[in-house]
Amino acid sequence: MSWHETDVLVVGYGGAGAVAAIAAHDAGAKVAVLEKLESGGGATRLSSGGIFIPGGPEFADYLYSLSLGRMPKDVLDTFVRYNVDLEEYFASIGVAVSHWGGNSQEVSVSYPPLGAPSWPKVHGGKLIRVHATAADEEAIPPEMWEKMTNNERVFHIGRTYGIDLWLQLKACVEARGIPVFYNTRAMELIMEKGVVTGVAAVKDGQEVFCKAKRGVVMTTGGFAGSVRMKETYLTCPFEYLGTNDYCTGDGHFMCQKAGARNWHMNAVCGQVGFKAPEFEQAFQPRAVSEAFVWVDRAGRRYTNETVEKLHNAWRKVSLFDPEGLTEDRAWPRIPVYMVFDETMRRKAPISRDWRANKDYSWSLDNMEEIKRGWIKQGETLEELAKATGMEPKILKTTIADFNRYCREGADAEFGRDPKTMKPIDSGPFYALPLVPALISTQGGPEHDKDARVIGRDGQPIPRLYAAGELSSVIGWLYEAGVGHAESTVFARLAGENAAKEAPR
Ligand SMILES: Cc1cc2nc3c(=O)[nH]c(=O)nc-3n(C[C@H](O)[C@H](O)[C@H](O)COP(=O)(O)OP(=O)(O)OC[C@H]3O[C@@H](n4cnc5c(N)ncnc54)[C@H](O)[C@@H]3O)c2cc1C
Incomplete structure (x- = not known):
């Protein structure tokens, strides 16, 4: 058994985990990340990497209607307020982005080939993406740069944009010297008198205890890889499409055991x-x-x-x-x-x-x-x-x-x-x-506009935060490009707010 101590502990090293770690670090906290696999990236790495940025606050009304009125409006308003400035936020942490079509209406997908794209039907939005290194892009003819679809990019350099988003986020984490513990599977939240104080994990078959003096941010992704959870929460059988069997809902179980209540466990994105x-x-x-x-x-x-x-x-x-x-x-x-x-x-x-x-x-x-x-x-x-x-x-x-x-x-x-x-x-x-x-699941432990996990009594569980696919704010109908946007926004808020907690 070994002990590790930090200010903010981030559990899960996908896009949300990376952003939470960066945000907590930049707010002055000492940070560590636990990742159960031998490398990070999760769904973020596999994704298409399109990131939607709305034109204004009315996007929150649109998301509210897509959730059939189930999502707390203040959570959506907060999301959209930060979502609008996401391009600037990425720049501020060191992630370079470029535009993907001038307007969301112009962005097309190849499937269904004859049908309407599934990008948000709102005016004034834009879609951004994160590029690879210049060396990778050499394979792409310059005239195709701005107009290139995902499929064309896969054809030319064998990948979409998700991996590039991931590589840039990872580089930002590494540049800050934030330690990431791989092959370390978080198992349980440690609680003292109702307050989250750390995480019990297993690394190479050994128990590891990580103390978090300020807070724990959960970013363990969805549950598409858990047969049991799919049977329990979803209304029909599903195969995988781009998701993976590592998404076993670990964070869902951990938060529930700590007293969290769930939201929209039946909301999924699927083709x-x-x-x-x-x-x-x-x-x-x-x-x-x-x-x-x-x-x-x-x-x-x-x-x-x-x-x-x-x-x-x-x-x-x-x-x-x-x-x-x-x-x-x-x-x-x-x-x-x-x-x-x-x-x-x-x-x-x-x-x-x-x-x-x-x-x-x-x-x-x-x-x-x-x-x-x-x-x-x-x-x-x-x-x-x-x-x-x-x-x-x-x-x-x-x-x-x-x-x-x-x-x-x-x-x-x-x-x-x-x-x-x-x-x-x-x-x-x-x-x-x-x-x-x-493709992804959206349900998980409910969080408020500050990314604090909500308990059964409707109150935040002290020092516990959640972001990303573990606890998405898409409450019923999924919209393209919102997954990364909301992962980034709430991971940022979770990291910053956890860093602000007084150390124990
Ligand atoms: C094929 C595909 C295409 C997509 N395309 C887009 C797109 O174009 N635009 C968009 O906005 N969204 C897209 N998405 C959705 C988007 O990828 C996700 O919403 C987002 O990446 C979720 O990030 P995350 O950090 O929450 O989860 P993940 O990136 O999945 O990271 C979770 C991490 O937690 C780790 N973990 C799990 N359990 C534990 C544990 N017990 N202990 C330690 N670590 C643990 C996992 O191993 C993983 O590394 C797509 C998804 C897929 C699958």
Whole structure:
């Protein structure tokens, strides 16, 4: 057993942990960080790295409505007040950023290829990103710099912007000489008469006790890697998409044991993805032609495919039908199928290489994935229905109706824009199964506008702070680019406020 003593102890070394450590250090405190893995970065490192900055305080109203009125307004107001100045804050701690498109409305994502992007629909906002070193950027033609999408960047230098955000934050922590203890898993908060005084952790199988004279900041990320928590809090089964099994909700358990109350444990950000048995992470699908539909397990369309939002596409798929229990159709939309024809099959890969599965290169003509049995195939729609378990009659009617809507120039069922529709009529026919795929969880120990963790009695638990995905302020519907913004804002406040506590 060994002891370590510091002023502010930060638990978890992802983006929020790094910012909390920097903020506490810059406010004059002695700081140490515990990280359970052998290197830091967490989801921050894996992410796309887009950071949204709103144009003004009204963004708080927008977030309030996305939370269905569940989030305390003062917490959102505080978030937005600091969010507006985030670019300047990054500069002040040593992180260089650049703009990603001039206005949030112009920012596009590649998926769904025909649909609306999922970035905030508010006026006057901007999206920023953190760049790599000049050496990395040499691989990118200068004329592409400002306009480059995430996909193009992955193509040119093999990565998105998340890792660069992480590398810059890490460099800022190192420049300040803040010690980081790797392979050190925090297990429990140490309490004395209701006050948090430190953390009990395990390092290389040995117990370690860390005393925090001013406060503890929890930044352990989400719970996407905990099967038990997912089953308990979420309404449908999820695969991973870019998340990882290290997100086991450790911080949630620690805070709960210390008396914290939780908020919005059912709020998540998730897409739909293709899960191959050989890979842990789901692949992100893309429709590369207008000749496609999404159908349920019976073969019925259920949505205007082109307006599904990137970060909330799982929602319609999660429909539960208790009547279906007896025939194994309780989730009639898990999986849903992207149905397409030979023209689209030949055109381009129907999945981009997702970074978590980056060792796998999806074949250009999709033939390898057909051979592997990932993409189901049928010479006719009847055969395709047989191969997938859909009802042949229903699937045939669905496709016949869709093809008619294409000819008539109006989607009578879901109002899909005719410019995004082409008949699915040249066999063979194909179907890619898609299931809910989790990116991040938002629920966790509630915190107030000062990032103080709230106990069951509604009062802050003395000297305990939380930030980041462990305790997100996104209370129901996720918006792109807000994850990093809120992690940074509340990590900053947590670090600064913990540093202000009188030492014990
Ligand atoms: C694929 C993907 C793309 C994304 N794209 C974007 C985007 O473009 N824009 C955006 O705003 N957001 C995006 N996000 C969300 C964003 O990445 C997260 O909101 C943010 O990175 C969370 O940071 P964090 O520090 O809270 O958690 P993390 O970065 O996950 O860090 C948590 C750390 O805590 C450690 N830890 C856990 N338990 C313990 C323990 N018991 N003891 C010690 N250490 C522990 C973990 O190992 C990890 O290192 C994306 C997420 C994913 C997965």
